[in-house]
Amino acid sequence: MKDQYDVLIVGGGMVGAALGCSLGGSRLRVAVLEDALPLTFAPDQPHDLRVSAISIASASVLKTVGAWSGVTSRRFCPFRRMRVWEAAGDVEFRSEDINEPALGYIVENRVIQLAVLDRLRDFANVDLLCPARAREIEYSAEGSKVELDDGRILKGRLLVAADGGYSRVRHAAGIGVSGWDYEQQALVLTVETAYGQQDITWQRFTPAGPQAFLPLDGPHGSLVWYNTPSEVKRLKSLSDDVLRRELLDSFPAILGEIKRITARASFPLKRQHALNYVKEGVALIGDAAHMIHPLAGQGVNIGILDAAALAQTLIGAERNRQNIGSLKVLQGYERMRRRNNLLMMTTVDLFYQVFGNAHPPLKLVRNLGLGVAERLKPAKRIVMRYAMGVGDWLPKLARGEALIG
């Protein structure tokens, strides 16, 4: 029964591969299918455009499953301060306020993916099939079938959708979504600044959209400029030199001088939430379950928590000799994650609405909000602990508790 698995994970991106690692060493036979083999890492490579702010909770999951050293041995940047402001209000969060060495880490997506894929290869119960594309997906409550591009057919008692926002697994299982387009795009730029190593990430809200800086190692950084699709198109078409001058004119002075722009791309933004995360024989995780506005840097973080929660549910069920594909078992995972994710998505949307609006009453609300957040230290600490991912509500792996042994 070589091609028969307990858990068949379609998608070995950051989230699907993190689930594979979280199930590593268990008694479940697991396969992770990933279409695109990421480019090998070399320290002298220029920084990738796609980077993520990784929370303490996500780093803790990756540490507990043995994948974090694959990040730290490659390239990453801890940040200890986070500043958020708009015309009249300002709040700064510092890692010492929550007694943590860092508020989080900025890491290239490819570095995270390579770290989790490398770790997967250590587990005897996990097969990594990469590159392998799931061409046909036949969902069934009793066990699903996936046909690969090379004609191989794999079967799984539980099918997991970790294949991103446009998930074919979700579609094959007939799970619908709700959501909308934000009618805004994110222009992402990798730059070399005039400063040395920075430890601050900042975001300024303007009526046209937020502008953000994420530090990378050394003088490098990632800029995000949210704007209308037509303005992003115009900016993207400018020469490096003209775009550099537009950045200096439009971004806050804290940015300093930009020496070089080394990469740029834009991303359409969309909110999307699956109506259910589970059905008999199938579970959705990561962007397959939810797409969230990136302004708070939470997408992959809530995805990694999904992976940790699903692994906890499945390993617990297997230990209790329950059927891992049963709706009853899978609903345990959905209860752990769907409400929390909805809360995070709604909070981010509230921020987006309140801060992206020039209406006088909303201006008052946000100025009051930032002022209160800065002065009310206990409230500020609670918000920080939640956003950074520190607390008892987290799945075990995110609290540093191993699931095996």
Ligand SMILES: Cc1cc2nc3c(=O)[nH]c(=O)nc-3n(C[C@H](O)[C@H](O)[C@H](O)COP(=O)(O)OP(=O)(O)OC[C@H]3O[C@@H](n4cnc5c(N)ncnc54)[C@H](O)[C@@H]3O)c2cc1C
């Ligand atoms: C501009 C921008 C900035 C962002 N910044 C942050 C941030 O700072 N922090 C944060 O937490 N999140 C951030 N996000 C969100 C984050 O990038 C996503 O949430 C994250 O990439 C989702 O990971 P995933 O593994 O669920 O899906 P994906 O990254 O989409 O991975 C899906 C994987 O499945 C594979 N796949 C798909 N179909 C098949 C198939 N048929 N067969 C085999 N394999 C398949 C793909 O090759 C891919 O590797 C940002 C998003 C954007 C757009």
